[in-house]
Amino acid sequence: MRTPSSSSSSRIKVLTPCCNKIGLKKGPWTPEEDEILTKYVSIEGEGRWRTLPKKAGLLRCGKSCRLRWMNYLRPSVKRGHITLDEEDLILRLHRLLGNRWSLIAGRIPGRTDNEIKNYWNTHLSKKLISQGIDPRTHKPLILNPNSSSDDNHIIISNNKTNSSSSPSSSSKLANNDNLNTINPNPISYNINNNNNRPEEITSSGDCQHQSCYAMLVNYDDDHMNIAVTTEGDDGMNCCTDDVFSSFLNSLINEDMFNCQNQQINGTLQDFDPFIASSTLSSNQNNPKRSMDE
DNA sequence: AATTAGTCCAACCGCGAGTTT
């Protein structure tokens, strides 16, 4: 937690036990602590992290408990090396999403954002550099030295305009746990693209809900915007997670991606040739692989 | 064998945003 002096906002934060590190243990977790935390969460469930340490009898802050559970103790966490398929998926997702680690992790079962982030920083970024590719932009290092770090990355916001939403808010909106409940507005996917001029097309997607969505892609000077509007049975956005999954799948999956390419007259292919080629090659052994695996 | 350099990854930190009071 932030202390009042370190906060950039006008909100005044009061030190809470979670912030006050006095008496709280830091550093690596012991097997005994792991056992206590695992036992407690298995009984009480996830959440209420702030009060968990006291109730469970742990001398840790809530954030530390949550991190330990999420990244290590959770039963669904897959241990072991990242497979080639997973690596390929990470590369393509990062190409689309940038450093949205939680979002990427959400598409790779059993892997945590921290694990993927570490794997990226220690393996994949170096691998791309060795291949002459900028790991931030996925473009050749020589050809585009002045490109920003967000070039060609999808920015997801709950604003119809091209707002430059923060990574955290973007991730939260794209998280399936939150989409149905907190997003009253259409999601817009903004993809920076310095090479395309204004253009507008409409498309549709498949969703089991009625009054589902329309997808609008338009280019302004610097961005490609894909706005997904949903309206469910109750008039609220009922299936933005479905939409988001479909959209992401469409960008990853070869067939759907090619379909999108045709719909937008090849402009997306210009935007992202890497995806098209890498997907083509990577799916040769698993052509129907879905990101929802 | 000792020291240094490099790598890896679990954990910490600051911060923003949503929720509750």
Next chain:
DNA sequence: GAAACTCGCGGTTGGACTAAT
């Protein structure tokens, strides 16, 4: 409506381990 609380994210750090000298 404002303040306080809580959660979760991405960036960074530091210690353990390994390789090189």
